[in-house]
Amino acid sequence: MPPSQNDRKQQFLAGARDTFPLLVGAWPFGLIYGALGIASGLSPLATAAMSAVVFAGSAQFIAVSLVAAGTPVLVIALTTFVVNARHILYAATLAPQLKGLSTRWLAPLGFWLTDESFVVAAKGFEERKTLEERKWYLLGSEIAMFLNWQIATWVGIAAGQAIPDPASWGLEFALVVTFLGMLVPMLKGRPELISVLVAAATALLAINLPHRSGLLLAAVLGILAGLLAERAWPRKEPA
């Protein structure tokens, strides 16, 4: 029996509901992104459009700081790729669980895949075994994140135009707590912990490298440190 309209709607709404905490967490971050976009010299239209066509909070955040510093577009695009490279893992993790879906579904599900929806899906898929349930569940999570992010951006743009020096609000701390809340549960053993410590130390020491390239260096050294640490302390979970 094909799934009814009702089941689809139910899964879609369940995905959106399970994403709710992350919608809240994205708000201050969206506000400050919108405000910083204006402060960086981007037009309101470009600031809003970036949220719609890029839809990657941390990369957008870093991009507007690079725009403010007059960085060439090519360098910004490369940095975006590096910062978003973690999505390759998200996609690789979810792909086997979506085996059999058509490209018509996979392309939009991939486009909208963020840290937040990945975390929601990784958990939600455990109790959803059919493709039909999974695709509507993930889509619900992703569309909730997407709409929430657009609205938060618009409000941030309006605030950025109305209020001087939005950076002084300290709202970028919302990014820190959200990422900490996602990061800490990833530290399942010593290799992960060592990887994170090496990446963090490198990011601090390399902060003055041009075009924020310290971020790339930190990611690479963090990965290598984790792989090396695995030799001494094997991972608790299979890769």
Place this chain on the structure above:
Amino acid sequence: MNELWLLVGMALATMATRIPVLITLSRRELPEGVRRALHYVPPAVLAAIITPIVLLDEGQPYLALDNAMLPASLIAILVSWRTKNLLLTIVVGMAAFLIWRAFL
């Protein structure tokens, strides 16, 4: 700054990390070595993004009591470690940050 090229470049760079792998790997497996390396990408990148925000100010170390991000981050780490609850971590961490800022 050409805004159109900025948007096109960033959109393509982001899509390249999200869409091709999802489509390709829903049909075949990722090599074991690549999988093991990718396992460390999210924690390493997240840590590399947030650590300088918390510990530095304009590129200089900022280890002072009036840096509200320090105590608030420690509290957020503690809450996340003990509860694994994301919303609780965000709310408690943000509250700790705002309260510390208001009173110091």
